[in-house]
Amino acid sequence: MRIIDLLNSKAIDLEGKPSAKSEAIEHLVNLMDTTGNISDREAFRLAVLNREDEGSTGIGEGVAIPHGKSTAVKNAGLAAMVVKDGTDFDSLDGEPAYLFFLIAAPNEANDLHLEVLSRLSTILMDEGFRQKLILAPDIKAFLKFIDEKEQEKYGKPEEKETKLPEKGFQILAVTACPTGIAHTYMAAESLENKAKELGITIKVETNGSGGVKNQLTPEEIKNADAIIITADTNVEMTRFNGKPVIQTKVADGIHKAKELIQEALGGNVPIYQSTGENITEGQSSSEKESVGRKIYKDLMNGVSHMLPFVIGGGILIALAFLFDDYSINPATFGSNTPFAAFLKTTGDTAFAFMLPVLAGYIAMSIGDRPALAVGFVGGMLANTGGSGFLGALLAGFAAGYLVLGLKKVFTKLPNSLEGIKPILLYPVLGILIIGALITFVINPPVAALNTWMTVMLNGMGSSSKVVLGIVLGGMMAIDMGGPINKAAYTFGLASLATGQYDIMAAVMIGGMIPPLGIALCTTFFKNRFTKKEREAGMTNYVMGLSFITEGAIPFASEDPIRVIPACAVGAALAGGLSMFFGCTLLAPHGGIFVFPLVGNPFGYVIALVAGSVVSMTLLAILKRPRVDVQVSGSEILDL
Structure with a gap:
């Protein structure tokens, strides 16, 4: 839906004079009312x-985009107002707003208002x-200015039909990370942007937490020149044979x-050869992959499936x-009231799947679908047998x-017995052997x-825990979601199962510090960052508080030389303070949304603020002011 298609000339006022936020909204609603929408x-x-x-x-930079989704909206529409003298709209940057766009979206329009909001926010950054x-x-x-800008950014409407060459996309890509939250989509955006710069057509499939999006079709795969897989978990590979x-x-x-794009089109990329089964593999037969890398991918495949549980x-x-x-009864705390007992039972049931799912999907990553059941049983036996996370x-x-x-052993069997392998031989013998092994x-x-580890941790003094x-x-904070980060997080998960709730608290607060420290630095030390970086810094407030x-x-x-040390020092301080204050956390994720569940929340907030401020200060000291950055008078920090 194009912005220009939603704007009615009746709903545009270039000489708005509201003196307050309420008046601005009132006038915009009146403008919208004139359209009949x-x-x-x-x-x-x-x-x-x-x-x-x-x-x-009020998104800042003099722009406000109020919006409403309601059954009272018959047709989607936009109203616009210019206030040349500006008016206060409680904007995020505290500055007056000069440009107003009101979005009206029907209830049944899904996320239409979000799409329009995204487009407006993008073009109005100029x-x-x-x-x-x-x-x-x-x-x-x-209207002409908006139409020209929208075409510059998104192309003409008719170009949508002709943009893709008859042959199809030159390059196809798949991105996937263990959690499917951030890295997956950041990699996709980076590939798409670089391909556009190089004049290359590309389609990127994302294997995120919400499932596969923008899935590649057999026809697209057939016509593509090359495939790029950037993934830390396994993806379905036989389609690329x-x-x-x-x-x-x-x-x-x-x-x-x-x-990667240049290499893909360089004509020297190995041909992927499938084993002939409908499998999910992590590498092509012609690719040399280190043992450590393969183990990491198999482990992350288990972790990514385990996390939702x-x-x-x-x-x-x-x-x-x-x-x-x-x-009521301290001995059964957590199940004393009917509602609490319901939550506890449901949560315990979901949590009980953690180790079987972890083991099952690690096994499947290595041995394909026949290994799934064998891994599940092995994980369950490890859970009930006391070996826990490490055993799984x-x-x-x-x-x-x-x-x-x-x-390999069954390759010697006659082809007539091929059908009984996955339904009889692998599960029966596999489960029997893994049962004995575990x-x-x-x-x-x-x-x-x-x-021994539980006794040791329980016996630790306050200094050791710090x-x-x-x-x-x-x-x-070392690799921002990479292997080291995941190792610490996995240790925190394992500790939850053994009742070491203080460890999970230290892990989560350490993961919150890097984005928060950066966000604070972009706010209070603006001249260290470009305009684009300052805009991205605002997003980091949300991501940091959400433990992303x-x-x-x-x-x-x-x-990296300046940012990583600054973040790591602040995160380490926060983790140590969390332990020092005896903070605990029963939930494995959630950021500020699970702060009510934190033991000693006051101490936890102190640790969070201290770590964030230290990261901000170190980053400001290390980065120094940029001579190539122009900061407006209202943004200059009095150093």
Whole structure:
């Protein structure tokens, strides 16, 4: 939906004179009412005000984009107003707003208002374009400026049909990271942007937390010149049989997109050869991959499938304690009231899947679908046998390689027995052997090791735990969601299962510091950053408070020597303080949304603020002011 198609000349006022935010909204609603797009003016006005109560839509830079989604809206539309003298709209940057766009979206329009909001926010980031709109001599010129800018950014409408060559896309790509939240989409955006710069057509499939999006079709794969796979988990590979395929880690998709695209079109990419089964593989037969890399990908495949059970179940368990009454029976705290018992039972059920799912999907990553059941059983036996998280890890790898061994052994069987292998031979023999292996070989020593570790952690003095918190907090900030970060997070998850709730608290606070420290620095030390970086810094407030460490990646990739040490020191301090204050956390994720579940929340907030401020200060000292950055008078920090 184009912006220009939603704007009605009747709903544009280039000489607005509101003296307050309420008057601005009132006038914009009146303008919208003149278009006939709304059936109930008052209902729509309330929808706009309700949205405004959730947070100001004054996005800064002199722009406000209020919006309302309501049954009172018959047809989607836009109203616009220019206030040449500006008016206060509670904007995020505290500055007056000069340009106003009101979005009206019907209830059944899905996320239409978000799409329009995204387009408007993007084109209005151009300061020169904003000035053209503010100074537009008449409505006709105002519409013309918007039409030209939208075409410049998104192309003409007719170009949408002709943009793709008859042959199809030159390059196809797949991105995937263990959590499917940040790296997946950052790699996709980087590849798309670099391809556009190089004049290359590309389509990127994302294997994110919400499932596969923008899925590649067989016809597109057939016509593509090359395939790029940037993934830290396994993706479905048999569809690429016979095609030139590059496979690398997801971080390369973010940082080395241009090089990957150039390599893909260089004519020297190995041809992927499938084993002939409908499998999910991590590498082509012609690609040399290190043992460590292969182990990491198999492990992350298990972790990525496990996380929804851990996060969902863990938070429900934590909520059970939040809503329960300790005084009823301290011995059964968490299940004393019916509602708390319901939450606890549901959470425990989800959480119980953690180790079987981890082991099952590690095994499947190695030995394909026949290994899934074998891994599940191995993980469950590790869980019930006392070897816990470490036992489940070993069970997953053992089950995967066990099934690979069985496949080789059964290659000697007649082809007529091929159909009974996956439904009879692999599950029966695989489960039997893994059962014996876990019960008699893995569980006894690993269970003893777990018992020793629990006793040791319980016996740690406050100083020893502070050191542990410092190490874990620092690890969360070293590679911003990479292997070291995931190792610390995985250790925190394992500790939850053994009742070490202080460890999870230190892990989460360490992961929150990097984006928060960067966001604070872009706010209070603006002259250290470009305009684009300052805009990205605002997003890091949300990502940091939500415990999404990956928000720091763009800054770390641009300036790792300064950003990573600053973030790591602040995160290590926060982790150590969390341990020092005796903070605990029953939930494995959630950021500020699970702060009510934190033991000693006051101390936890102190640790969070201290770590963030230290990271901000160190980053400001290390980066120094930029001579190439122009900061407006209202933005200059009095140093």
